[in-house]
Amino acid sequence: xxxxxxxxxxxxxxxxxxxxxxxxxxxxxxxxxxxxxxxxxxxxxxxxxxxxxxxxxxxxxxxxxxxxxxxxxxxxxxxxxxxxxxxxxxxxxxxxxxxxxxxxxxxxxxxxxxxxxxxxxxxxxxxxxxxxxxxxxxxxxxxxxxxxxxxxxxxxxxxxxxxxxxxxxxxxxxxxxxxxxxxxxxxxxxxxxxxxxxxxxxxxxxxxxxxxxxxxxxxxxxxxxxxxxxxxxxxxxxxxxxxxxxxxxxxxxxxxxxxxxxxxxxxxxxxxxxxxxxxxxxxxxxxxxxxxxxxxxxxxxxxxxxxxxxxxxxxxxxxxxxxxxxxxxx
Amino acid sequence: xxxxxxxxxxxxxxxxxxxxxxxxxxxxxxxxxxxxxxxxxxxxxxxxxxxxxxxxxxxxxxxxxxxxxxxxxxxxxxxxxxxxxxxxxxxxxxxxxxxxxxxxxxxxxxxxxxxxxxxxxxxxxxxxxxxxxxxxxxxxxxxxxxxxxxxxxxxxxxxxxxxxxxxxxxxxxxxxxxxxxxxxxxxxxxxxxxxxxxxxxxxxxxxxxxxxxxxxxxxxxxxxxxxxxxxxxxxxxxxxxxxxxxxxxxxxxxxxxxxxxxxxxxxxxxxxxxxxxxxxxxxxxxxxxxxxxx
Amino acid sequence: xxxxxxxxxxxxxxxxxxxxxxxxxxxxxxxxxxxxxxxxxxxxxxxxxxxxxxxxxxxxxxxxxxxxxxxxxxxxxxxxxxxxxxxxxxxxxxxxxxxxxxxxxxxxxxxxxxxxxxxxxxxxxxxxxxxxxxxxxxxxxxxxxxxxxxxxxxxxxxxxxxxxxxxxxxxxxxxxxxxxxxxxxxxxxxxxxxxxxxxxxxxxxxxxxxxxxxxxxxxxxxxxxxxxxxxxxxxxxxxxxxxxxxxxxxx
Numbered sequence: 001x002x003x004x005x006x007x008x009x010x011x012x013x014x015x016x017x018x019x020x021x022x023x024x025x026x027x028x029x030x031x032x033x034x035x036x037x038x039x040x041x042x043x044x045x046x047x048x049x050x051x052x053x054x055x056x057x058x059x060x061x062x063x064x065x066x067x068x069x070x071x072x073x074x075x076x077x078x079x080x081x082x083x084x085x086x087x088x089x090x091x092x093x094x095x096x097x098x099x100x101x102x103x104x105x106x107x108x109x110x111x112x113x114x115x116x117x118x119x120x121x122x123x124x125x126x127x128x129x130x131x132x133x134x135x136x137x138x139x140x141x142x143x144x145x146x147x148x149x150x151x152x153x154x155x156x157x158x159x160x161x162x163x164x165x166x167x168x169x170x171x172x173x174x175x176x177x178x179x180x181x182x183x184x185x186x187x188x189x190x191x192x193x194x195x196x197x198x199x200x201x202x203x204x205x206x207x208x209x210x211x212x213x214x215x216x217x218x219x220x221x222x223x224x225x226x227x228x229x230x231x232x233x234x235x236x237x238x239x240x241x242x243x244x245x246x247x248x249x250x251x252x253x254x255x256x257x258x259x260x261x262x263x264x265x266x267x268x269x270x271x272x273x274x275x276x277x278x279x280x281x282x283x284x285x286x287x288x289x290x291x292x293x294x295x296x297x298x299x300x301x302x303x304x305x306x307x308x309x310x311x312x313x314x315x316x317x318x319x320x321x322x323x324x325x326x327x328x329x330x
Numbered sequence: 331x332x333x334x335x336x337x338x339x340x341x342x343x344x345x346x347x348x349x350x351x352x353x354x355x356x357x358x359x360x361x362x363x364x365x366x367x368x369x370x371x372x373x374x375x376x377x378x379x380x381x382x383x384x385x386x387x388x389x390x391x392x393x394x395x396x397x398x399x400x401x402x403x404x405x406x407x408x409x410x411x412x413x414x415x416x417x418x419x420x421x422x423x424x425x426x427x428x429x430x431x432x433x434x435x436x437x438x439x440x441x442x443x444x445x446x447x448x449x450x451x452x453x454x455x456x457x458x459x460x461x462x463x464x465x466x467x468x469x470x471x472x473x474x475x476x477x478x479x480x481x482x483x484x485x486x487x488x489x490x491x492x493x494x495x496x497x498x499x500x501x502x503x504x505x506x507x508x509x510x511x512x513x514x515x516x517x518x519x520x521x522x523x524x525x526x527x528x529x530x531x532x533x534x535x536x537x538x539x540x541x542x543x544x545x546x547x548x549x550x551x552x553x554x555x556x557x558x559x560x561x562x563x564x565x566x567x568x569x570x571x572x573x574x575x576x577x578x579x580x581x582x583x584x585x586x587x588x589x590x591x592x593x594x595x596x597x598x599x600x601x602x603x604x605x606x607x608x609x610x611x612x613x614x615x616x617x618x619x620x621x622x623x624x
Numbered sequence: 625x626x627x628x629x630x631x632x633x634x635x636x637x638x639x640x641x642x643x644x645x646x647x648x649x650x651x652x653x654x655x656x657x658x659x660x661x662x663x664x665x666x667x668x669x670x671x672x673x674x675x676x677x678x679x680x681x682x683x684x685x686x687x688x689x690x691x692x693x694x695x696x697x698x699x700x701x702x703x704x705x706x707x708x709x710x711x712x713x714x715x716x717x718x719x720x721x722x723x724x725x726x727x728x729x730x731x732x733x734x735x736x737x738x739x740x741x742x743x744x745x746x747x748x749x750x751x752x753x754x755x756x757x758x759x760x761x762x763x764x765x766x767x768x769x770x771x772x773x774x775x776x777x778x779x780x781x782x783x784x785x786x787x788x789x790x791x792x793x794x795x796x797x798x799x800x801x802x803x804x805x806x807x808x809x810x811x812x813x814x815x816x817x818x819x820x821x822x823x824x825x826x827x828x829x830x831x832x833x834x835x836x837x838x839x840x841x842x843x844x845x846x847x848x849x850x851x852x853x854x855x856x857x858x859x860x861x862x863x864x865x866x867x868x869x870x871x872x873x874x875x
Contacts, residue, residue: 059431059434059435106610106614109614110613110614110617112431112434113367113431113434114613114617116431116434117367117564117568117609117613118609118610118613120561121606121609121610122606122610124561124602124606125603125606125607128599128600128602128603128606129600129603131599132597132599132600187736188736189730189734189736189739192719192723192726192727192730192739193727193730195716195718195719195727196716196719196727198716198718199714199715199716199717199718199719200714200715200716202678202698202710203710203714203716203775204716204727205697205698205699205702206676206698206699206702206707206708206710206776207699207702207707207727207728207731207775207776207778207779208699208702208703208728208731208779209699209727209731210697210699211699248557252438252442259435264718291450292449292450292453292454293445293446293447293449293450293553294446294450296442296445296446297442297443297446297447297450299439299442300438300439300440300441300442300443300446301439301443302439303435303436303438303439303442304415304436304439304440304443307419307432307435307436307439308415308418308419308436311422311432
C-alpha cells in the first residue's frame with residue numbers, strides 16, 4: 001500500500017506547528033506547559049524510533065537504552081567535569097550511536113520477533129548492570145538510586161532554566177529537526193533502501209543493497225536523536241535513574257505511539273503521541289490514585305485495536321478523510 | 331567453594347529449572363504451531379498465580395486443589411485470546427501486509443492489559459501464601475529438598491511426557507502436529523485450522539494454569555512476576571529450541587542450574603544479566619537452540 | 625569469437641545429503657543469450673543462485689569479466705555488474721512502480737532526480753509508463769514480472785540472470801516478454817535464462833546448456849541439443865530413447 005501522506009503532512013503539519021509555536025504565549029500555567037512539553041517530547045522520541053524501525057520494518061523494544069546511556073553520560077560529564085549539557089548531550093548522543101552499532105551489527109541479521117527480543121535483552125543488560133553498580137572506575141553511578149542534577153547559578157549556559165517555557169521550545173526545536181530529518185530520509189537513497197529492505201530483503205540485496213550497512217546507518221542516526229532526547233529528559237527533571245530512563249516501559253511507549261500513529265510516515269508518530277500521551281495523563285490525574293496502571297491498560301487496548309483495525313496507523317483513515325473533504329493538493 | 335553448597339545449588343537449580351521448562355512448554359507449543367511469540371506468556375502465568383492466591387484467601391482452597399479452577403480458567407483465557415484477538419490477523423495474512431510482528435504486537439497489548447489489570451486489582455504489594463500441607467522439605471542424602479519445588483519439577487516432567495504422548499496418539503494431538511508442519515496441507519485434509527489454533531493456545535495457557543498454582547506455595551507474587559517469568563520462558567525456549575518438548579525441559583534445567591550456581595557468586599539480579607548474555611549468544615550462534623527444529 | 629563474460633569452472637554445491645550441483649563448467653560469451661534447461665530437480669536454480677551469490681559454491685571458480693566472484697555476497701555481485709530476477713516476483717510494497725525501479729537505479733545514481741530519470745526510462749522501455757504511480761502490489765501478475773525485470777535493468781548490468789520469466793503468462797504476454805528480452809540483449813546485455821517453457825527458450829537462446837541431477841549433459845545450439853539422446857532421456861525417460869512403448873511427442 002502506497003502511504004501517500006502528503007496531504008496529512010502538509011494540511012495538518014504546518015498549522016499544527018504554528019499552533020504549537022504560539023501556545024506558550026497564551027498558556028502560562030506551569031502544569032499545562034509541563035504536560036505539553038512532555039507531549040512534544042514523546043512525539044520526538046516516537047519519531048526518532050520511527051526513523052529506523054518504521055522504515056526498515058524491524059521492531060526494537062530496547063530503544064530506551066540509547067536515551068538512558070546518553071542521559072547518564074550528559075549528567076556525569078556535567079557533575080564530574082562541569083561540561084555544559086549543551087555539549088554533553090552531543091557527546092551522549094554520539095555514545096548512544098556507537099552503542100547502537102555494537103547492538104545493531106549482530107542483531108539485524110535476526111528475523112522479526114527474534115530481533116525484538118534481542119533488543120530487549122541488550123537494553124535490560126545495560127539497565128540491570130547500572131541498577132546494581134554503585135561505582136565504576138571511580139565514576140559514581142549510584143545504581144538504582146539514580147543521579148540528581150544539582151541546580152547551578154550558570155542557568156541557561158548549563159541547560160537549566162526557570163519555568164517551563166524554555167524547555168518547551170527546546171523540545172519543539174528538537175521535534176522540528178527530527179521531522180525535517182524524516183522528510184529528508186523519505187526523499188533520500190537511504191529511505192528508499194530501507195523500504196526495500198523492509199519489503200523484500202533478498203530482492204534488495206540483489207539490487208546492490210547491503211542490508212546491514214544501511215540499517216546500521218539509520219539506527220545510529222535514530223540512536224543519536226534518541227540520545228539527545230534522553231539528555232533533554234534528564235535535564236528537564238534534573239534526575240535520572242535506570243528504571244525511568246532506560247526501562248522497558250519507555251521503549252514500549254515510544255514504539256506504540258509510532259505504531260498506532262502510523263510507522264513509516266512523517267506525521268504518524270506525532271499523531272500517536274498526540275493521542276496516547278494526553279490519554280495517559282488524563283487517566284493518571286483523574287483516576288491515578290485508585291486505578292494504578294489504568295493508563296497502560298488503555299495503551300494495551302488501543303494497541304490491540306490499532307493492530308486489528310488500523311494496521312498502518314491512524315494516519316491512514318485520517319489521510320483518506322482529508323482527501324475526501326476536498327482539501328487534497330493533488 | 332564448599333562442595334555441599336554447590337551440590338545443593340545444583341539440585342535446587344535442577345528443580346527450579348524443571349519448573350522453568352514446564353512453564354515454557356506452552357510458549358514453545360504455541361510458537362511451534364502458530365508461529366506466534368506470545369509476549370503475554372508470563373502474564374498468563376501470573377494470572378494463574380493470582381487466581382490461586384485469591385481462591386486461597388477467599389475460600390481457603392489450597393493451591394493444589396485450586397488447580398481444578400485455574401486450569402479451565404486459563405484454558406478459556408488462552409482460547410479467547412487466540413479466537414478473538416489474534417485470529418483476525420491470520421485472516422488478513424493473505425493480503426501481503428507487512429505483518430510479521432502483528433501477532434507480537436497483539437500479545438504485547440494483551441500483556442499490558444493483564445499485567446496492569448492485576449496491578450490495579452491487587453495493588454503493587456507482595457503477596458504470599460503459606461500452607462501446611464505439602465510444605466517444608468524432605469531430606470535426601472542429608473540435603474534438604476524443598477517439597478513444593480520437588481512437586482513442581484515432577485509435575486513438569488509428567489506434563490511434558492503427557493503432552494508428548496497426547497500429541498502423538500490422539501486425533502486432536504495429531505491435528506495439531508499436522509497443522510504445525512504444514513498449515514495448508516492440514517487445511518486441505520479437512521482439519522479446521524482455526525479451531526486447532528484456538529485449542530493449542532488454550533492448552534498452552536492451561537499448562538500455565540497448573541504451574542501458577544504449583545508456584546504459589548513457595549514463591550511470593552507481585553505484579554512484576556509475570557514479566558520476569560515471561561522473559562525466563564523466552565530464554566528457555568531459545569536455549570532448548572523452539573517447538574521441542576524435551577528441549578524446553580533441557581533449556582529450563584540449564585537455565586535453572588546456571589542461575590542457581592551463579593547466584594552463589596553474584597547477586598541474583600546480576601546473574602540475570604548473564605542469562606541475557608547467554609540468550610543473545612545462543613540466538614546469534616545457534617538460533618535453533620540445542621534441540622530445536624525450525 | 626567474442627570474449628567470455630562469465631566463466632564457470634567446476635562448481636559444486638552440496639546440501640546435507642544432496643549433491644545439488646556437481647562439477648559444473650560452462651562459459652557465456654559476451655552478447656549471447658544462453659538458455660539453461662533441465663528437468664525439475666536438475667539443479668538449475670541452485671546453479672543460478674551460486675552465480676548470483678545467494679549460495680556459496682563448495683568448490684570451483686566463477687569468473688565475471690576475468691574477475692573472481694565466487695564468495696561474493698549478492699549485493700557485491702550486483703555492484704560488479706550482474707543482476708538477477710526472482711522466480712517469485714515480490715515487489716517492494718508501499719512503493720509505486722516507479723519507486724520500485726528507482727531502488728534499482730540508486731545502485732548507479734546517487735541523487736533522487738537522476739534515479740528518477742533512469743527509472744522513467746526503464747518504465748518506458750517496459751511499456752509501463754502509464755503505471756508509474758500505481759502501488760506495485762496492485763499491479764497484475766505479469767506487470768509485476770516486468771517490474772522485476774525493470775528493477776534489475778535499472779542497475780545497469782552487463783550480465784542479466786533471468787529465472788523463469790514467463791511462468792504463468794498467457795501466450796501473448798509470453799510473446800511480449802520474449803520481445804523484451806531480445807531488446808535487452810540488443811542493448812548490449814548478456815543474458816542467462818532459466819526457463820521451462822520450451823518454445824520460449826528455444827526461440828530465444830543462441831545456445832543452450834542442459835543440466836540433469838546437478839551435472840551438465842549437453843551444450844550447443846538449440847536445434848542440435850533438442851535431438852541429443854541424453855537430453856531426451858533426461859526429459860522423457862529411458863523408454864523414449866530406446867524406442868520402447870512411448871509414442872514420440874510431436875515437434
